[in-house]
Amino acid sequence: MTEKEKSLTAEELTFRVQRYEPTRDEKSHLQEFVIPFTKGMTVLDGLNYIKEKIDNTLAFRTSCRMGICGSCGMLINGLPKLACHTPVEELGKDVVEIKSLPNYGIIKDLIPDLIPLFESHKAIKPYILRSDSEEMEEPTAEYTQSPQELEEYLQFSYCVKCGICLAACPTSATDVLFLGPQSLAQAYRYCADSRDEGVRERTAIVDSGHGVWLCHLAGACSEACPKGVDPALAIQLLKRTVLAQTLRLRKKKEPSLVAPPPAEEKPKLPVPEFTAKR
Amino acid sequence: MNVAEVKKKPLKNYLGIWGWVWAGRYNVERYLYTLQRVTGLGIILYGILHLTANGMRISGEGLWEDTMSLFENPVFAVGEYLVIAAFLIHALNGLRLILQQLGYTLGAPKPPIYPYSHALQRRRPIVLAMGALGAILLLLILIDFVV
Numbered sequence: 001m002t003e004k005e006k007s008l009t010a011e012e013l014t015f016r017v018q019r020y021e022p023t024r025d026e027k028s029h030l031q032e033f034v035i036p037f038t039k040g041m042t043v044l045d046g047l048n049y050i051k052e053k054i055d056n057t058l059a060f061r062t063s064c065r066m067g068i069c070g071s072c073g074m075l076i077n078g079l080p081k082l083a084c085h086t087p088v089e090e091l092g093k094d095v096v097e098i099k100s101l102p103n104y105g106i107i108k109d110l111i112p113d114l115i116p117l118f119e120s121h122k123a124i125k126p127y128i129l130r131s132d133s134e135e136m137e138e139p140t141a142e143y144t145q146s147p148q149e150l151e152e153y154l155q156f157s158y159c160v161k162c163g164i165c166l167a168a169c170p171t172s173a174t175d176v177l178f179l180g181p182q183s184l185a186q187a188y189r190y191c192a193d194s195r196d197e198g199v200r201e202r203t204a205i206v207d208s209g210h211g212v213w214l215c216h217l218a219g220a221c222s223e224a225c226p227k228g229v230d231p232a233l234a235i236q237l238l239k240r241t242v243l244a245q246t247l248r249l250r251k252k253k254e255p256s257l258v259a260p261p262p263a264e265e266k267p268k269l270p271v272p273e274f275t276a277k278r
Numbered sequence: 279m280n281v282a283e284v285k286k287k288p289l290k291n292y293l294g295i296w297g298w299v300w301a302g303r304y305n306v307e308r309y310l311y312t313l314q315r316v317t318g319l320g321i322i323l324y325g326i327l328h329l330t331a332n333g334m335r336i337s338g339e340g341l342w343e344d345t346m347s348l349f350e351n352p353v354f355a356v357g358e359y360l361v362i363a364a365f366l367i368h369a370l371n372g373l374r375l376i377l378q379q380l381g382y383t384l385g386a387p388k389p390p391i392y393p394y395s396h397a398l399q400r401r402r403p404i405v406l407a408m409g410a411l412g413a414i415l416l417l418l419i420l421i422d423f424v425v
């Protein structure tokens with residue numbers, strides 16, 4: 001019987017969980033928990049079971065339990081994944097080793113210190129930069145954007161800031177100050193937005209000692225990303241943008257205009273009788 | 279509990295250089311990242327040895343011939359082959375990296391629809407073709423070496 005088949009019939013699972021209590025421990029250690037297996041359970045379900053039934057001191061982050069909030073990134077059997085998006089059966093083993101995401105500090109147990117991630121993200125100015133600041137402050141209408149222009153960056157805007165890409169990245173493994181795949185990909189997401197005028201400003205930030213050129217295209221970030229964002233692709237496109245900007249080769253493109261007021265008001269649909277308030 | 283204690287710095291948890299050597303079953307490009315460095319450093323090491331040894335020629339015929347005779351053993355023959363292999367791998371992978379790091383051959387962004395794929399994965403044939411070409415060339419060079 002292969003390990004995969006065995007896991008489908010296993011009644012119990014062994015969770016080996018990394019524990020670290022900052023007020024007491026100098027080092028982390030693994031603690032074993034034996035928990036019942038139920039069909040379709042995720043790694044997060046297992047951790048919740050431990051916290052509710054066995055040891056309520058176990059610390060981990062979770063919120064949405066559906067791959068949306070990006071809270072539950074952890075190292076599961078050696079690879080960084082979202083615990084809530086990882087069915088135990090998919091791992092094909094009845095022993096599951098769960099550790100805090102590498103390439104971050106550990107605050108407690110399975111809680112990585114994501115502050116560097118958020119700081120890098122903030123550093124690349126993850127918002128639309130415009131020269132018409134008055135319109136930005138007091139918008140009269142939305143900026144226009146065609147579906148083709150949207151496709152240029154849409155994929156990269158699905159980032160949930162779980163931090164898994166940095167845990168996979170070999171450059172982040174050795175350079176604590178590296179901006180990292182998450183923020184570099186977001187730098188491109190905004191530079192590629194037809195409404196944005198911030199390429200020059202962001203070039204100054206990412207074209208630096210710990211910036212975009214420390215990416216050597218290992219591609220592990222894209223392999224690990226649970227949302228299919230493909231940061232590696234975004235970063236290579238960012239390199240091209242930065243190079244063109246530095247060499248003054250970038251084609252000058254006017255940013256999107258403010259949407260014109262509608263030519264004529266469409267007649268409003270009549271409110272149906274039965275919902276109208278009298 | 280003491281607040282100062284709780285505020286202890288987070289425990290360091292970086293993979294470090296070991297993360298270059300092995301970090302789990304990732305895509306092949308992650309390990310080509312390491313190989314590009316190792317082969318690059320290998321070429322530099324060879325370059326230093328090469329220049330020092332050839333520099334001996336300045337000090338006269340005798341010393342030169344003594345030095346050269348040092349290299350006439352199977353260990354150095356294997357070493358020489360490894361240097362050629364390193365250069366070949368480094369150059370082929372280097373050409374791929376130059377193209378891909380400037381965004382060429384990677385294709386356009388694709389909306390993430392399950393099951394997700396990423397650009398490097400969709401372009402895996404490039405790496406495979408590069409590998410095949412490298413293997414054929416290395417085999418030819420090996421035959422040339424042995425015969």
Ligand code: HEM
Binds near residue numbers: 216373376
């Ligand atoms: C046809 C010849 C060559 C090509 C096409 C080539 C190409 C490249 C490229 C594109 C990189 C950057 C890879 C990255 O971004 O990670 C690189 C890295 C490197 N190359 Fe070469 N190279 C060649 C020859 C050489 C030679 C002769 C040496 C030694 C003197 C050398 C030493 C290195 C080293 C040490 C690195 C590592 C840099 C790093 O990983 O940060 N290369 N090579």
Ligand code: FES
Binds near residue numbers: 061063065066072
């Ligand atoms: S709990 Fe929200 S992503 Fe897993």
